Amino acid sequence: MIVDTTDPFRLASAILLVVVMIPLAAICWRLIVGPTVVDRAVALDMLTGIAVAIAALVVSATGRREFLDVAFGSALISFVGIVALSSFIVRKGRGGK
Amino acid sequence: MILEILALILKVGGVAFVVLAALGVLRFADPLQRMHASTKAGTVGAGLVIAGVIVEMRTPDVTLVGLATILFLLLTIPIAGHLLGRATYVSGARLDGLRGVDALQGVLERNPITLEEALDADSERRP
Numbered sequence: 001m002i003v004d005t006t007d008p009f010r011l012a013s014a015i016l017l018v019v020v021m022i023p024l025a026a027i028c029w030r031l032i033v034g035p036t037v038v039d040r041a042v043a044l045d046m047l048t049g050i051a052v053a054i055a056a057l058v059v060s061a062t063g064r065r066e067f068l069d070v071a072f073g074s075a076l077i078s079f080v081g082i083v084a085l086s087s088f089i090v091r092k093g094r095g096g097k
Numbered sequence: 098m099i100l101e102i103l104a105l106i107l108k109v110g111g112v113a114f115v116v117l118a119a120l121g122v123l124r125f126a127d128p129l130q131r132m133h134a135s136t137k138a139g140t141v142g143a144g145l146v147i148a149g150v151i152v153e154m155r156t157p158d159v160t161l162v163g164l165a166t167i168l169f170l171l172l173t174i175p176i177a178g179h180l181l182g183r184a185t186y187v188s189g190a191r192l193d194g195l196r197g198v199d200a201l202q203g204v205l206e207r208n209p210i211t212l213e214e215a216l217d218a219d220s221e222r223r224p
Contacts (some may be wrong), residue, residue, distance in 0.1 A: 023119030038128040050137035082177040086184035
């Protein structure tokens with residue numbers, strides 16, 4: 001078993017990982033329903049915050065430090081992605097090609 | 098023991114902020130209000146969870162990468178939120194939750210139709 005359930009603090013982190021699935025489901029709902037492109041971009045932005053929180057909780061639930069690097073990397077990639085997406089939205093909103 | 102409990106409090110607080118941010122994204126009326134929930138509460142939530150992990154692990158490598166991640170989140174999420182908010186306004190998204198006057202009227206050039214209508218018109222023009 002990856003999570004050591006005899007340690008109460010690790011177990012608490014594992015329970016928090018299950019709780020984080022609620023915002024993840026809410027954000028995925030917003031990502032699917034929309035209704036506009038900008039709403040989906042906002043949901044994608046929020047999804048990265050949740051991904052960072054999940055990666056950090058995996059570190060404390062399993063004790064594997066590598067997942068903190070995953071959190072850092074996903075924060076990095078999301079920033080570049082949101083900047084590119086908002087520049088695309090501005091260009092399309094002005095009627096450009 | 099006390100540090101472990103402090104770490105748990107930080108993690109529970111962070112997860113609570115993330116849940117509230119997602120609730121805001123789900124329930125608010127227009128993209129700018131949803132952004133208001135996601136950028137601020139989402140940053141604090143993720144930052145608090147990482148701070149809890151730092152307090153729990155107490156090793157140099159986790160502290161270094163964790164602090165770098167928190168610093169990076171605090172530096173980039175306001176910039177990404179600003180760019181996305183500006184793109185939202187300029188692209189003519191509907192402002193259903195707006196109370197009072199539009200303070201950016203005449204300051205920023207705003208598209209009269211929404212992005213979806215512009216994309217539809219674009220696809221009709223080029224069959």
